[in-house]
Amino acid sequence: MSEKLVLIDGNSIAYRAFFALPLLNNDKGVYTNAVYGFTTMLLKVLEEEQPTHMLVAFDAGKTTFRHETYKEYKGTREKTPPELSEQLPVIRDLLKAFRIPYEEKENVEADDIIGTLAARASQDGWKTKVFTGDRDLLQLIDSNTEVALTKKGITNVDVYTPEALHEKYGLRPLQIIDMKGLMGDSSDNIPGVPGVGEKTALKLLAAHDSLEGVYEHLEEVNGKKMKEKLADNEEQARMSKALATIHTDIDLVTTPEQLKRQEPDQEAVRTLFQELEFQSLLARVGGEPAEAEAMEELDxxxxxxxxxxxxxxxxxxxxxxxxxxxxxxxxxxxxxxxxxxxxxxxxxxxxxxxxxxxxxxxxxxxxxxxxxxxxxxxxxxxxxxxxxxxxxxxxxxxxxxxxxxxxxxxxxxxxxxxxxxxxxxxxxxxxxxxxxxxxxxxxxxxxxxxxxxxxxxxxxxxxxxxxxxxxxxxxxxxxxxxxxxxxxxxVAVDESELRTLGESLTSRLDEMEKRIHELAGMSFNINSPKQLGEVLFENLGLPVMKKTKTGYSTSADVLEKLQTEHDIIPEILHYRQLGKLNSTYIEGLLKAVHPRTGRIHTRFNQALTQTGRLSSTEPNLQNIPIRLEEGRKIRRAFIPSEPGRKILAADYSQIELRVLAHISQDNSLLEAFQQNLDIHTKTAMDVFEVDRDEVDGGMRRTAKAVNFGIVYGISDYGLSQNLGITRKEAKTFIEKYFASYPGVQEYMDSIVEEAREHGYVTTMRQRRRYLPDITSRNFNQRSFAERTAMNTPIQGSAADIIKQAMVDMEQALQESGLHAVMLLQVHDELIFEVPEEEEEALADLVKNVMEQTVALDVPLQVDVESGSTWYDAK
Missing domain, CATH: 3.30.420.10 (Ribonuclease H-like superfamily/Ribonuclease H)
Structure with missing residues (x-):
């Protein structure tokens, strides 16, 4: 088998993956969308390319030798969102598990590492394929080297050979740098010649072959203004070409021969996929756990x-x-x-x-x-x-x-x-x-x-x-x-109510299907991405956002960006939501009803999350979607186990923000809760600098997102995504928040220092979370650990409080003689069933016990409601 080298532009592919996929995270709060996208691309490359040698190249830092030439090189790039930065170390862990080497080198870029290895391999007659999202690397193409350029998405690529490049642009590979010299590159802040775009650059190169040729024949260039622009910016154009030129002769110890592909460490890959919750990818990597050694027989x-x-x-x-x-x-x-x-x-x-x-x-x-x-x-x-x-x-x-x-x-x-x-x-x-x-x-x-x-x-x-x-x-x-x-x-379930809800949803879906077909002007299978893509992007002519191997992408993130383009898009999104409700929750819950008891017996995972929070599985009753009214109605099917009983729900109000006030000892935050002010209104007043009566619903919603975002260590990027605003606006909101609540800023700084000193942080009940990366020299690893240090004591202490409330409530129920039963815990909420005649007594008992579970410097507040079903209790 002849040698085939695959080189991957690590930062470029990770960046593409991050912005192509919604912001995903696993149950431990680790962001995973860039890792997931990178992994799907990697698996596809391994399966389809079957390389004999392989390497992933990363940028080592912000400054390179190009900054010596032009200090503003890449100067307009926005700071990498921490949600992406934190995933880069995980991608390196992924490569270690797959036993794929990766390389980064101070003062040079990944492009130069790839260029040097590709050049060496080509000289030896090796076939090389480069995977990147950066058109600059097209200059590396030669008779032995292809460049696979990602399109919108991750796994979709256009493969460029010298012939394909010439067919699309009319250029030879090395003319790519001449084009960049003329037109510049806004993504890298390469200036080029002002007023020269891609079309003009291509025309100039078609006529004069190279940037040097353009200047040698400047008098032949059409248009007086264009001649002047070229003449006035000759030095800048030549510098731009130099900046865009990939160096193929850097001092690199690694050779192509050293990059021989090894078999993955199957157990390490499986473990990492399980930690990242990449269940759909586990089957693709296979690998059985190693046979355990024979053990001495016990008596x-x-x-x-x-x-x-x-x-x-x-x-x-x-x-x-x-x-x-x-x-x-x-x-x-x-x-x-x-x-x-x-x-x-x-x-x-x-x-x-x-x-x-x-x-x-x-x-x-x-x-x-x-x-x-x-x-x-x-x-x-x-x-x-x-x-x-x-x-x-x-x-x-x-x-x-x-x-x-x-x-x-x-x-x-x-x-x-x-x-x-x-x-x-x-x-x-x-x-x-x-x-x-x-x-x-x-x-x-x-x-x-x-x-x-x-x-x-x-x-x-x-x-x-x-x-x-x-x-x-x-x-x-x-x-x-x-x-x-x-x-x-x-928990008792009214199966007939679930079926009725299912029938109602099915009827709604049928009506919506007719409406969607009317808006489309034709009948088609809405659940077929291929047919839907053809209707949206060919028949209706909507702008194409992303393509897949089989056609147009109709994923949720694509449709959300198109919501204002046509009335059909909101209808399709709603149709999908209702379809998922019907299949996942109505049908899923019916299957979960135990044949012997007629009830659903969810499992509470007590030893899973790193913050100490409980989770629920088989089925997950903590995750029934209640933002949609149709989702809330599913709770109607959850009923008391006997006639003459009620469902009672007790919910801690803003417990994490109250814990933050107690831990941070911020005077403004303490005062707001002690005076029973609406904390979101108070924050809106501070952030928007308005009086109480000027705070509208939109301001309060923004303040709420900022309040809870702070608890989770949110970045300006994360907040901008949540609110649909610019990163600059989000950054301003966060800065104003910390100016209004300086004690919170002091707490955040001090808890990070504490984590550095001890290597872990603790909750109020001494629950620990270890942060081995808190002193890492790697900025990305360290920043994730810092964000985790800020959040864990808050979220973990809130989890400890609700757990203690459950223990206290169980004891209080036994001592009270009430015949109530605790059914569920849903995050900050406890659900009970109780005989009707004991309803008032239980409400008083629950509120008293839960509010007195721990003594904070702000009052705990519990909202109690009851009804004939879980739905009515909320």
Whole structure:
């Protein structure tokens, strides 16, 4: 196989990807849209090009040797948005996982690295293909070198050979720099000759071959004014050509021969994709996890009956249920380890009174792995679990919230504990998932229980050293049991209401389809991107924003930019929203109703987010879209489990801003909340410099976006995208905010310094988030860590407060004798069901308990509403 070198312009492709895709982030708040776009391009290149050698080139810094010639080179470029800068280190991590080399060199640009390697490869007869979004690199084309230039989008490219370049522009490759010398390049702030555009430059070069030729034959140029412009700017034109010239002979240690392509580190790629939540790309990279080493067999006793030997405290117990959604799964086995040995309890033993009495006994000390799952799995068999004193998974999460896996095998490996096989190794995955033969299963159950028992002393000591044992024992572990009970109870659903809503949506969709067809002047399949693209861009003649491999792009970001171009666009966007509501939420929720209970049993993920917030899956009940009225109506289907009961919702008002006021001790912010002022109106007054009665709805909405943006460390770019304003306007808003609330600015600065000193930040309850990049020399990595340092104590403390409120409410309900049940937690909101006659008493109790959960320097405020459905309660 002959050598084929692929060179990728890293900054250019990342930049294109960032602006081509909406601003995505994973559940940890890491922005991912540029990484995702870059990855899709990379996978396509690997699949289609099959290179033997490969390199990605990056710019090393802002200044290059070109600045010595012209200080204003690239001087008009806006600062790279931090949301993009923060993704560049992740792209480098991606390349490491794929084992693709990358290069950056001080004082030169990525273009020069690519140019030098392409020239060397071409001299040796290698075929080379360059991927970039920058037309400057077209000058590198020769008989061995092609340039793939991205069009609108990322994976769509136009491939230029010498013939293709001549056909499109009538130029030879090196004439690209002559053209840039004449017309300049606004993106790089290369001045060129004022008044000379692309058409004029092409005409001049067609007549005179090169920039030098133009000046040698200046008298032959048509037009007196054009001659004068060329004559007056000759020095500037020659300088512009020099600036646009890619150097193909820089001092580069790397040679094409050293860039031999290696096989990716499949496990590293899989792990990174999982962290970034690139689920759709996981299947494309394949790769099975490596086979675990054979382990020495443990002495495991399979007991035939409950006995005194099993009663010894403390005991580690592992309740294993196979399916991921354990609400639908039977227990496949129980492992138990204590001072007397390692045991496996078969079904006959766990269904006996001895085990069930022991499990329910609060005084029998138990160590577990994943208390919530243990509680739920046993509850589905009618068995109570009490006396849980330690949860290894939750402890691991508190100690290392940033790691990608809290599976027991990985925890044991990190803590030098007993070696344990991963779950996929024992059970397989997907359709191949199955219970192994009895001997293998028993060894696995026993090994997990023994590992839990072994890990507890070490992990507990580590928590004590971090002042986090109280966080585990008084907050997270009681909460695990509460969440387990909430999951087991589930939420009652009116399936007929869901179906009625589905029928109503289907009818609306049919009406909208007719309206869209009328506006289009023809019938077509609205859900077919190909047909929709032809209707919009060929039949209706709307401006083409982006093209894909199969035709015109009709993605949401494209349609949003076209909203004012034609009445059909808002209709299509609304049609899609309603279609997603119907398929994802109506049909999805109907499928999630448990056949035995008639309820939905969502799973609360307690050990997932780095801020400590709970999330909800299978199905996600925290994410039902309520900005659309049609989405809000879905909550009508969530009802009390019995007649004569109501749904009650209690919502913390602006909890993160109140936490910010408490932590920052900003006098203006404290005063606003202490006087019960509307904080968004107050901020609007400060930002827009108006009196209270002059604040209109638009001003308040802007102020609200600024208030919450500050909490999340938003940049001027991010705020400009949220509000549809310029970055300059957004920057002004942020500056005025900090001028109005100087204590917030001081807090932001001080928390970053604290993070640099300790390497982590903490919430009010000592929850930690580690920030290893806070002292990085890499600006991009460091800036992301700084933004995270600012946000985590606020968001994490708010998460701790709502969790503590759940623990306090559970205790208050037990003491009150009320028959209310906590059903759901949705971010800053708790949902209950309650007998009608207890509704008022519960409302008073909830408001009192939640507002007194913690003592802040500003009052906590809870809004309580109730109704016959979740919809009516809001």
């Amino acid at each position: 495991v006793t399979v007991v035939s009956s409950w006995s005194e030997a099993l009663e010894a405290s403390p005991a580690a117990i592992v309740i294993e249920s196979l399916e991921e959604n354990y609400h639908h799964a039977a227990i496949v086995g129980i492992g138990l380890a204590n001072e007397n040995g390692i045991f496996v309890l078969p079904e006959s033993v766990r269904r006996g009174e001895g085990f069930q009495d022991w499990a329910a006994d609060e005084n029998k000390e138990k160590f577990v792995f994943d208390a919530k799952r243990a509680v739920v799995s046993l509850a589905w068999e009618g068995i109570d679990l009490n006396g849980v004193r330690f949860d290894v998974q939750m402890a691991s999460y508190l100690l290392d919230p940033g790691v990608s896996s809290h599976e027991l095998a990985d925890i044991a490996a990190r803590k030098n504990g007993m070696q344990v096989h991963g779950e996929e190794h024992v059970y397989g995955k997907g359709k191949k998932m199955a219970v192994p033969e009895e001997a293998v299963l028993n060894q696995h159950l026993g090994r997990k229980a023994a590992a839990v028992l072994e890990l507890v002393p070490e992990v507990r000591k580590e928590l004590e050293d971090h002042q986090q044992l109280e966080l585990l024992e008084e907050l997270e572990m009681p909460l695990s049991v509460i969440l387990g009970r909430m999951e087991t109870h589930g």
